[in-house]
Amino acid sequence: MIFRFAVLIVALGTACSDAGDSPEGGVGSGGTSSGAFLGSCDTRAVAGPSAAQCRDWSGDGTVDVSVSCNGLDGAFNSVTPCPSTGRVATCSLDPAAGTSAVYGYYGPDYTLDEAQDHCMGLNGAFDAAGSGGSGGSGGSAGSGGTAGRGSDCPPECLRPYECVQMCGDVPVNNGCCPCPAGQIDAITCP
8 A cells, every 4th residue: 555655656746747847838838738739620611709710739638629629610630730821820828738729810801910819818829920921911901800709708618518598499509608698508407
């Protein structure tokens, strides 16, 4: 019994010291992770707060990121990262549960300023990518297409909200956004 306890203490001490020694994933690091590529979630073609985005996840976490992608109504790919073509900027989030996310913002729905505003709302590290000074990149003033993105919805979820007006109704997938007033999450039904 004492031997098992000693092994447990050594294992915990090693795990704690390894996590603290790593330069990646710390505050202000841009959310990089030393783990493997876990998958991408393409939401460029969906409607709602995740429109015109694509996320790359990496890390050593045990979170099933495909479930989060399903909650966003995105296309999950466990092999191929998000495309760089058409990407205006990226936003790297600090790791959570051993998993890092890098958001990609795509034009013409996002301008550089709109991507930066969204990233700041996530407390991420912003990186302008593909802006290269091409003269036509800022021409979406007045589009209003990104107003309110992410304002009421968490950036990631472990499962989608399935909303109903009353238990027994057919649930409606509300992605990562909580159910609207007058509706409840079907998971709370008996």
